[in-house]
Amino acid sequence: MNKEYSSGGVIFRKEAGTVLFLIIYSARNKLWGFPKGHIEPNETEQEAALREITEETGLQDLRVVDGFREEDVYEALNNRGQFKGQKIEKHSVYFLMETLKKSVVV
Numbered sequence: 001m002n003k004e005y006s007s008g009g010v011i012f013r014k015e016a017g018t019v020l021f022l023i024i025y026s027a028r029n030k031l032w033g034f035p036k037g038h039i040e041p042n043e044t045e046q047e048a049a050l051r052e053i054t055e056e057t058g059l060q061d062l063r064v065v066d067g068f069r070e071e072d073v074y075e076a077l078n079n080r081g082q083f084k085g086q087k088i089e090k091h092s093v094y095f096l097m098e099t100l101k102k103s104v105v106v
Contacts, residue, residue, distance in 0.1 A: 001075075001087060001088060002089070003089045004076075007049040008036020009035060009050075009096070010095070010096050015102075022035070024056060049094075049095050057104045058103075059104060061100060063097060069093060070094045071091060071093045073090070076090040
């Protein structure tokens with residue numbers, strides 16, 4: 001089975017004693033989730049996560065929380081590229097990140 005690798009972030013902000021998390025809607029996949037995207041060649045997981053989050057939300061002030069790296073592995077139906085329509089093993093890595101920004105541009 002072909003494999004696909006993505007990286008993203010669990011982004012939070014503290015406000016008045018409450019912790020708020022950012023989730024976004026993928027119109028392509030019709031799902032809510034954390035921002036993430038494909039890892040480019042010669043890019044680390046964390047570099048990919050930061051790039052994808054900036055592309056998808058406009059956030060650039062992210063502070064990566066040390067010691068948090070979670071990987072989700074699951075089967076999915078690929079919806080693009082050379083493996084379109086085929087089952088793939090999807091690897092999605094997430095880092096915990098804090099932002100102070102209240103505004104997000106999706």
